[in-house]
Amino acid sequence: MSSAPIDGQRHPAIVILDFGSQYSELIARRVREKNVYSLIVKHTIDINELRLIKPKGIILSGGPNSVYDEGAPLCDPGIWDLGVPIIGICYGMQLMVHQLGGLVKIAKQAEYGKAPLKISNSTHLLAKVYQDSTVWMSHGDSCESLPEGFIRLACTNNTPDAAIANLERQLYGVQFHPEVVHSTYGMVIIANFIYNICGCEPNWTTEIFIEEAMNQIRYQVGDKRVLLALSGGVDSSTLAFLLHRTIGNQLTCMFIDQGFMRKGEPEFLMDLFERKFHLQVHYINARERFISKLSGIFDPEEKRKIIGTEFIRVFEEESKRLGPFDYLAQGTLYPDVIESAGINLDSKSGERVAVKIKSHHNVGGLPKDLQFKLVEPLRRLFKDEVRQVGRRLGLPEEIVCRHPFPGPGLAIRILGDVTHEKLNILRDADFIVREEIKKGGLYSNIWQAFAVLLPVRSVGVMGDKRTYAFPIVIRCVSSEDGMTADWSRLPYDLLECISNRIVNEVKGVNRVVFDVTSKPPGTIEWE
Template sequence: MSSALIDGQRHPAIVILDFGSQYSELIARRVRENNVYSVMTRYTTSAKEILLLNPKGIILSGGPNSVYEQGAPICDPDIWNLGIPVLGVCYGMQVMVQQLGGTVAVAKQAEYGKAPLEVDDSTDLLVNVAQGSTVWMSHGDTGKKLPEGFVRLAHTNNTPDAAIANHQRRLYGVQFHPEVIHSLYGMVILSNFVHHICGCEADWTTEVFIEEAMDQIRTQVGTKRVLLALSGGVDSSTLAFLLHKTIRNQLTCMFIDQGFMRKGEPEFLMDFFDRKFNLKVQYINARERFIEKLRGIFDPEEKRRIIGTEFIRVFEEESKLLGPFDYLAQGTLYPDVIESAGTNLDPKTGERVAVKIKSHHNVGGLPKDLQFKLVEPLRRLFKDEVRRVGRSLGLPEEIVCRHPFPGPGLAIRILGEVTSSNLNILRDADLIVREEIKQAGLYNEVWQAFAVLLPVRSVGVMGDKRTYAFPIVLRCVSSEDGMTADWSRLPYDLLESISNRIVNEVKGVNRVVLDITSKPPGTIEWE
């Protein structure tokens, strides 16, 4: 086995030390796509702590720093003497070079974007990597002198040592990012490292995850009862099926209709889960309560905190009637945790700090006096992994393929104050967006497609009369896991149909605009 179960916990085959790169999580995901279990930890993790995880390999991520600067983040130097294969990626390679006696300095010419990789040594790391294949560069520093025992594996026009190795010590470095899709043979390189060099077996599968998750749930919950916050999205739905399969009658699902769902969804979800799959769901109508709580609230973070807190309060109150319950189950995913925690690292402590992008209601909006213990078996999975788990559990495609929907719902797709009238406008517009994209056969081709209502008005003309109404923003993005995204290039005739229907059918709207911002720099949601 490439990873072992110790005390009921799977230990990783690959440990990724995070130096603060925006792609660190993507490395973990790519390793898992090779059916090898990986986890990410802070770069300050000691060699002794890493040994306790019993990994077969270590990957050092990229990062925004220059390794020669005072106070630049570095790893425990004892890591190089563990006898465990190490792959340094970009900044991780520079850390390797610097700590092992080489020299890193400012490159004569910074290199960003695509570059052809010229392979000098096609053994080990670069087996089956095509000569001249494209790699993705993102660096302003480079290795000027390699440490003793290292050789060049590949170069580019601007980077003499684009890939390096100490074959005897099984230490490898690449100056480019193999984890991004722009590096055409990136997955081959990572596969060479985890399978060929580290000797990991491809034993991290959906079926294995389900078995281990079920064991962990049974161990954590015992005979206690669990309350699940069911939203109807793929995350909570997959979790519902997983928990139902694991603990059966110990599970109670509660659907809180907070008034921020899409048009017709509460009725659809109750029919789907309660009547079609006999998964007993308690329906709670709390629309007025949530709307009242958001009266006069304009700040998006405050909205999220209020909604998150109110969710828990409703659960607590209703659980007294249905319970008692000891555990609250949530469909929290890895991207939720990442975005709520921030992506920068404190160079002294190694902890993720500041730069919180936004609070997710099931991560950053929980009250300190929470009365439940949390059950979150999906929190280390990416969205595509959750979909595979859902399919394996028998979740129908109509749920598995649903576009992600934020916990706070339409409340964060209305910029500014949330009112009943604005919610109705947005529901009608959003339904048109989804109907048109489905009719065009493109629903499964985009990651998310939805409407946003802006708190401004503009002048228009309808039927020779002046109008002064709201604009709707059309937000359609393509992505693999929500960590990064690009705007979807929808056909012009489809955009025209969406626009015509919205301005003609949705009262209070006279303009439709298209958001063509990628993530980063933007986020998928507007709030």
């Protein structure tokens, strides 16, 4: 079992140079699925920084550019002499060919979608990949001639050099995308590269992460006090369990009830964490404070801003009352690091890191004068990895599998102004949606399922009487990461049951509609 350095900084076995591909994050996840630690870095990383990281292998991502575009992203040419196995994917392969003296040109016929892979040399990279297996193509340029020392490994009908290699220098390239599910033997190719070519060991496991994270927390925190804003989501809940196991009563959790949570949720969460699992949780009832601040506010961005600002103020006031604290724990995840607005390179690890706290993440951009030091043990994990850690730590399944819930809560699922009446209506309708989906055994197959309250009224007939009431929108989507999503095809009988229950049980609603919009063009949330 590998152990973390004393400062808790594990070096990645595989480094992914990001050239702007929509799949860079997916590449990192695919490598981790093979229990090998990977990180994404900027394509501009200096060769000396790479030497400090000491990766066992490097993956060059795809990207939207041509190597001949003005300002096309390039990498330090010293990378080719680093003595580390490298594989270029799509643009990464073209860049390898271009910088090593080969020729890349606009293809006679662009290639998008599925294509059969015709293997001429299955050594190393393509071992155990079946002839004519499907690969996913997405490129407009192709290699016209290969650099000296390179050979062809495979082709497709439209791409003569679909996979190439310089076996002596351990440099490889594929014109297709092995990381996407459409490439049927893509994971075999990734495994061949990281295990057989790079010599990586499968030592990035849930158990090892927990051990390393606990060592890191103890080293960083010592005997100081730590404050955590606990929301009840899987990220903050997993972090609470991890910290409690590591430092015990040095951890204090703060649960701020802003009045926009789902039906029965504050009571359920407090009972679960405080009484069942004996975490030290301070419940802050700030419902009226938040709701009053949204009176007459219709613009969704203004709602978010008001809620975020008020959260900071409540958090600041209560932390001073409960404190002092030396550390603030946040459930920051690796996608938060990757997607943060400001990105710098950590010269120690090579990792892309955020230069500021994300404005809607956990406590939402803390005042500088709080003087907290951050504890972020989950910042190198993807969401699916957090769920695995949560399960291993004993987090209840109803928390581990909870659907994502926005920080502003129901306030942004009520279009227009927020009132007590509308909150009560939405809570009841939302509860029915989720309850019936769970009864139907579909909850775990859906990324998010919830109700939305529209700021209009429509005419209806109930009990031979005219009604003029609100419509409820049912919103259910399937997704892997929330970046893209498709609307879930719920059975008609389930939709009928949900609709009947809502109009019969929720006072103030006389119409139910079903949202069949995917992302893009829509978003998952309505506001």
